[in-house]
Amino acid sequence: MRTTTCRLFIAAALAAAGVAGAAMGRPDPHSGPACLYAVTAGPGARDLSVEVTLRAGLGAELAVDRGLGAFIRDPEVDDGGGWRALERQDDHLRAPPCRSRPCRIRYRFALAEAARDVHDRNRAIEQEGAFLAPPSSWLVRPLEGGQSRFRLEVQAPPGTVFVTGLLPSRGGPASAYEATLDDLEEAPYSGFGPFETARIDVPGGVVDVAIAPGERDLPTRALTAWAERAGRAVAGYYGRYPMPRVLVLILPTGRRPIGFGTTLGNGGASIMIWVGRSATEADLERDWVLTHEMVHTAFPNMPRQQRWLEEGIATYVEPIARARAGTLSAEEVWRGLVEGLPKGLSRPGDPGLDRSRTWGSTYWGGALFCFMADLQIRERTGNRRSLDDALRGINAAGGSIAVRWPLRRALDAGDRATGTHVLRDLYGKMGEAPMPVDLDGWWRRLGIVADGREIRFDERAPLAGLRRSITARPVSARAAGGGR
Ligand SMILES: [Zn+2]
Incomplete structure (x- = not known):
């Protein structure tokens, strides 16, 4: 928790420094969010009334997600002289006077209509009277916001609940959420309705x-x-x-x-x-x-080229996490890997993981990277460290789905946590070019015998102990005789 708090504080301080510095000539680390959204949902949340209060410079150009501008109704701006109509151009609102002074902008957003016409789970859909749409669909966001923070407060009528994956605001009202304006472009799924x-x-x-x-x-x-x-x-x-x-x-x-x-x-x-x-x-x-x-949710968003690592981690860790929780057997974990990992093997002439775009290379090529990393970390540290430590280290350094990181930052944080260079070296081998992997050799050394769909374990195999520790339940869970 400490690293997370630190990171948020630094981000907030930088945001405040950037915005306040431009407006007043000096940074003010105590200032609040640069952009405040007050949203009031109408009956059944079919329409939203949105009012945005913006620091100087932020209101000059704003936008919603592609194709959602058509559902913005009656946009108005107040740059100090009272409310007046604001022109919308496709998905953009432009108010040049807001470049030099604070502004307020207000509009209605036809959410029900958007859900009906757009019908896209990443932009707006309806589910039996509930509307699911991330805030990027219904909040106009300043295009020059960067790391400045916004705060969102939502009021919904009785019978309608607002739900969002945004993190609650620190120090704001209980119903307030906060993130950076950069986040707002792809902010978490949210919904209004009788949830x-x-x-x-x-x-x-x-x-x-x-x-x-x-x-x-x-x-x-x-x-x-x-x-x-x-x-x-x-x-x-x-x-x-x-x-x-x-x-x-x-x-x-x-x-x-x-x-x-x-x-x-x-x-x-x-x-x-x-x-x-x-x-x-x-x-x-x-x-x-x-x-x-x-x-x-445990790993930062990667650039598009390295989505294979996001999917690889989820594919490799999921069965292991369930086995350790006692809801999947070790045999089922290994059967999944024996059947799945060959789909991630590269063939001569294939590009490395960064340039490959197939389902097999994204999910199972990424999982193969994680499997190799887990084995190599365990071998090099006498089984004292593992991929667990690398992934925990990345998370402890502030890496999570809440943030976007370049790949190197994640690999370095992971390697620091294990005291090795396994992630960096393995990426050097698998990221930009194909790397041959002798999976059958690994199964033999780990003591995994596949007989049709049956999996048996050979406890005399040289790496049998390493294999056992990958799926072993924590001592506390075993002692409790349960786990959940
Ligand atoms: Zn996934």
């Missing part, structure tokens, strides 16, 4: 569950227990939940028992996941998707 909500404490954080209306046979307690299992499995792997808070938006719709899951951070952490009408409690117990999505 059923529950807060679940897990070690190190809270999982806020919001269930949208929809047809379902599963009781609420089954869905919250599912979120708790996933949260505890991830908290177990990382030593604590890797974010102070994550929002899990559950959409009861679709044919598949557990459908698609997707995670969005930048100023917080949010997961949207679809649960079909046919889903049973047994489906939730077997599910891997929610744990996979929660693992994503």
Whole structure:
């Protein structure tokens, strides 16, 4: 927690320095957010009234997500002389006088109409009277905001709940959220509607569950227990939940028992996941998707070229975290790796992971990188350090889905935590060119015998102990005879 607090403070101080410095000629580390959004939802949240208060310089040019400008109604600006109409050009609002003085801007946003017409889960959708849309869809954001901070306060009418993955404001009112204006471009999933909500404490954080209306046979307690299992499995792997808070938006719709899951951070952490009408409690117990999505919350957003590392970590860590939590057997973990990792092997002439764009290289090529890193860290440190330490180290240094980092920063933080150069060296070999990996040789040395779909372990294999420690449950969980 200490590093997180530090990082937020530095970001806030830099933001204040940048903005206040421009406006008043000297930095003021005590000043508040540069941009305040006050949003009032109308009946059923079909329309939102938005008022934005901006420091000088920020209001000159603002925008919403592509295609959402059409749902901004009656925009007005007040740059000191009272409210007057403001012209909208596509997705942009331009108010040149706001370049030199503080401004207020207000407008209505037709949320229901946007959800109906746009119907895109990353911009706006409706789910039986609930509207799901990240703030970038309905808040105009200053294009020159950078690391300046914004604060968002939302008022909703009775019967309508506002839910968001944005982190709560520090020192602001209880209903306020805060992040940087850069974050706002891809800020976490959010929604307005008659959600059923529950807060679940897990070690190190809270999982806020919001269930949208929809047809379902599963009781609420089954869905919250599912979120708790996933949260505890991830908290177990990382030593604590890797974010102070994550929002899990559950959409009861679709044919598949557990459908698609997707995670969005930048100023917080949010997961949207679809649960079909046919889903049973047994489906939730077997599910891997929610744990996979929660693992994503522990690692910073990477540049597009290195998405393979985000997916690789989630693919590799998810079954191990569940095994350590006691909800998946070691045999199932290794069966998944024996079947999956070959899909990540490169062939001669393939590009390295950075330039490869296939599903196999993104998920399983990334997982192969993590598997090799785990083995090499364990071998070089006499099994005293592992990929766990590297990933915990990255998270402890402030890396999470809430932030965007360049790859090197993450690799360096991970290597520092293990006292090795494994991540950096392995990236040198796998990132820019294909690296041959003798998986069969590794299975033999680890003592993994695949007989059809059956997995057996050879305890006389030279690396059998290393294999056991990858899925071993923490001593405390074994002593308690349980785990969850
Ligand atoms: Zn993923």
